[in-house]
Amino acid sequence: MIDTTIRRLTIARLDNIRFSYDGGASWALDGVSLTIVEGERICLTGPNGSGKSTLARLIAGLAAPDSGTVTLLGRRVFDDAGPNADEYRQARRGIGAVFQNPEDQLVTTSLEDDVAFGPENLGLQRRLIGERIGGALVAVDLNDRRHADPTHFSGGQQQRAAIAGMLAMRPRLLVLDEPTAMLDEVSRAEVLEILDELQARGTTIVHVTHHTGDTVHADRVLRLEAGRVQADVPADRSDEASLSEGTTAQDSIAPVVASHAPHDSNAPQQPFAIVADHLAYGYQNDRQPVFTDVCLRIRQGETVALMGANGSGKSTLARLLCALARPAAGSIMVAGLPIAPAKPKRKQLTELRKRVGYVMQHPERQLFADTVADDVAYGPRNQGLSDDEVDQRVGEALRLLHIEHLADRSPFELSGGQQRLAAIAGIVASKPQVLVMDEPTASLDAAARSRIHDLVRALRAQGVTMLIITHDRAEAAMLADRVLDMNQLCRSNAASPSDSETTETTETTSVSAAKQHHSLLQRLDPRVKMVGFLIVMFSMFAVSNPMQLAAAALLTLAAILAARMNPLEVARTVHPILAMLVLMGLLNLFVVRTGTPLVELGPISITDDAVRFAILYTCRFALVIIQGALFLTTTGPTAITDAFASLLSPLGRLGLHTQELSLVMSLALRFIPTLTDEALAIRNAQAARGGSIETGSPSQKLRAMAAIIVPVLAGTMRHADNLALALDARCYEEGIHRTHWRQLAIRSHDIACIACVCGWLVVLVTL
């Protein structure tokens, strides 16, 4: 029924929609009807599992329901006859979708290229794509960073980049599924501001959220519960709908505040459980340290909440305290054990793993075992406890989190909230004296959150010392004896968030400035460069006399100069494999038997031929390594992908899906850093439970490896799920005609490069 006051165009109309994930055993959406008119801004709210994300996906045309009718942008995409693919395809070109995980929506490592991906898929002309990129980046206020790598952006900036990627396709309807759920307060405000502007420009917006603050500017707020629309009201009246949630939060604060008093008066007599003095930490290769002088003292039995903006170093501090990273300077004593500045001995480290528990961000990402009980048992088992003791610990931990009933289930079939509880049980089961938790309640709904709050209270009553990192001020005040801000901990030059923001921008401007002064090697057409380097590198192994070696060295030196790099710095790239080179040289020394003996030691003799071959083989391999390093440092992932795609394209005639293979390659290169970081985080988290691949018996090492590989595979598939949706949202489809924003052209210096490579081959054959 269309309201008489609104005579605007209907953007989306859903009638009596049903949707089931389990073939009809339960309904994620059960009889939902909804009409959205042009220019409306609608918020979809409701508890986890209420079906709001599913509904958003249906509105975005990314999935079809089981029954009902769906009309999107005037096209009847789904009715009793089932989905109509052509209508879906057309409708989708006018619908944008943004999802919760900012990172998984980025398809490449240059912002400009990322934004161009959608328009390319729409087959727009190159000139038009340029206009679209500019317009979209201005709209999200990222135009000055168009050459930067979005995978290094903050979450808020990434989410703005994702919105830009959609705006470049000029959507009439924008569907956002919890776009601010993973962001801190500042980033959230940035994103909401952009939504306000889009609303003012007349874009229809559907926004899934569980932040009540987000609904302020909405025209309508739709509340879902158990797959049904429970309320559909104008925004100003939505407070009533969410009032019930507010009061429960209020209630739970009261008793805790009371329990604080006796504990606080005791606290001063307790010795310190955590003493950290003058800590400094900086990532390698980063000029700006994360922090330089952090001091922190926490008494036994104290519960301390740590707050601060993203990037202020909270998580780093947590890892330092758990001996999962080492500070550049300063001293740390945790649970009576010194862990810095002196490197802890293996025995101390084992003891530390027993006494200190570490809940990483999104601990559900470390689940690995066949059953929940098995997973929870991992820590106690690593402590070498007997089977009975392990069982007892597991039972206790599960009871503490009220998930005894999940013991025999696979952790992968649980809901997100249950997974979080199971993972935390796995850390609690080790009975730590000190527990460090990194955002344990982030992106959980109220029910799961209150379970974790109960756990904190129970552990506090047991006298466990806790450091809890959180973005939620109310939660911090409710749970902790003390609330600290990361900035207060930094004694000198407090790295305030605004500081880190500015350093970030100056860095990127210097990068973009450097881009304007490309070296000759960087300006080469990537196809020419890739083929040229590969020919030279493969043929390097044919070098068999000193003259050829000299020519090869000259060629490499020329390439280094063309890359405007310092030859000594380049030589250092050989460093990591120096040992291997030496070994190769030695091998040659001993296996070559021809020539006159120079040294004779019993059965071993070294001949002059052997020395010659040792030098020749080692040098030519070193040159290969240098050439490879030169190629990789002067060629970005996007250029590699362009070359790969272009070189592969002739194979398309043989029926090979070259466009798809190139996209696979491009996405793979983009996701390497993401997967590496995640694998390291999981390895740390399992190490904190006493599972190390470096120590222990072979069977322990193998089990430790399995405990890392399974969660990494789970993460891989989670990213793939999200990425597939992001590709759908950008209208990518097998075999479509795509245009290309980036153009490749052979120019004079490319021809010079080809001549050099040909010259080299001639030298190789004739000398």
Place this chain on the structure above:
Amino acid sequence: MSMFSHIHDYRYRHIRTVAPTAESGSDTTATTAATTPATTTQSGSHATGVADSGRWSTRRIAIYALFVALAMVTSFIEFPITPVAWLKYDPSGIVCLIAGFAFGPSAAAIVSVLGFVPHMFADPWGSLMAVLVALCLSVPAALIYRSHRTRKGAAAGILVGALLAIVAALLGNLVITPIYAHMSYAQVAAMILPILLPFNVAKMAIHAIITFLIYKPVSNLLAQRH
């Protein structure tokens, strides 16, 4: 059992594959989906018929991409398992095996080939050899597992794959070692029994044991993707 029980989402069908019978013939599914008009998509699949079915659905592209990335990442985690320093173990073979079991032989092939492309620019000949070994291990294993979707089938697949991979590695070493050291084929052949064979057997044994340790949890993981 409801009427929907036998129908799974096309997009997810490929993913539910380690579980026995769930994907008997993923490739036939894929080809039919690609050749028949998308409008005939079965009800209950939630597919819109756009980019969410067929051999190169966005979902498959994303899965391939992430597995290739994972193979690349793991291929750089090298550590020695024998006293011979230049023969190092890396877990990328496990990623190729799992890709093959879960998503079929073509996935195994794509991951095995593309996963070693970065190594092309560090050790060109060595990377070709790594691709060859990974293909010999994962593709036959995936082919066998495709028709025997049980733990036994997986074991047989890994065994056959490992044997082929060992043979490929030994032959490859015969060809490639003289590029790095001035050795005759006979000299390299003399290294097979004391050095090359034990290393390759140990490497495949680790692959096999870990793949077996993670078989059950990974099956659960795959079965629970919606």
